Amino acid sequence: MPLWAEARIERSAAEVLAFKRHNPCPVTGLARGSCPDWEVDHVQPLCSGGPDTRANMQWLSVEDHRAKTRSDVRMCRNSRKNPTR
Numbered sequence: 855m856p857l858w859a860e861a862r863i864e865r866s867a868a869e870v871l872a873f874k875r876h877n878p879c880p881v882t883g884l885a886r887g888s889c890p891d892w893e894v895d896h897v898q899p900l901c902s903g904g905p906d907t908r909a910n911m912q913w914l915s916v917e918d919h920r921a922k923t924r925s926d927v928r929m930c931r932n933s934r935k936n937p938t939r
Contacts (some may be wrong), residue, residue, distance in 0.1 A: 870894055871896040873908035880913050893919045901930035 855904030882896035895914040914922060 865900070866892055866906050869889050869908055870911070873911040875915065876908060876913075889913070895919050895922060899926040899930060901926065902933065 873894060874889075875885045878885045879884055879887075880892055892913050894911050896904050897910050897912050898905070900906060904910050924939055
């Protein structure tokens with residue numbers, strides 16, 4: 855199973871829209887529509903208990919987002935294998 859498939863957790867479309875309204879696209883400056891080569895990311899990953907709120911979101915380039923997601927998934931997978939007591 856690819857790393858991204860395991861990392862998929864339901865997100866609130868309303869929170870993503872609220873984030874975009876308050877943090878326009880770094881490329882276009884628009885609060886609506888596509889944002890070429892940028893994606894919304896959760897600062898603290900959802901898989902590690904991060905909240906699905908606009909306060910926990912940031913813009914990342916597609917390349918940086920992929921790298922962060924790989925790291926986040928590894929961290930979450932390791933924490934499930936070795937839970938803290």
